Amino acid sequence: MIKHGSGGTALVIPEQRPWRSPTGHVSVEVTRAGQLQLARALDGDELFVARIHSHPAEAFHSPADDANPVLTHEGALSIVVPFFGLGLRRGLEACAVLRREPTGWRDLTPGPGRDRWIRTADGSGR
Ligand SMILES: [Zn+2]
Helix, strand or coil: CEEEECCEEEECCCCEEEEECCCCCEEEEECHHHHHHHHHHCCCCCEEEEEEEECCCCCCCCHHHHHCCCCCCCCCEEEEECCCCHHHHHCHHHCEEEEEECCEEEECCCCHHHHCCCCCCCCCCC
């Protein structure tokens, strides 16, 4: 999770546990301790503004991602990195980037519409 407030911007990585079902489905669960870490991470005016996580293959927002209660405010960003995070080697264009709007999560396709909301360290948004 990425938090932002008057003190600046910071990355918060909560405790997580990987999980694989007998059918091979994989997921990562934020543990109860991790949930408490997230709750304690915010100071007065801070807010979680973005979430970044990875999928084993393609980058997309799953129904579980849509239902995640951590980010529900308008303007929040959700970034999904493909191939267990290795997709970041191809830059942000390989990732799914979604913005929370009043009606739900909206996919931001690469280009000016996405660059309006995302800035990378090199300033390109890519
Ligand atoms: Zn996901």
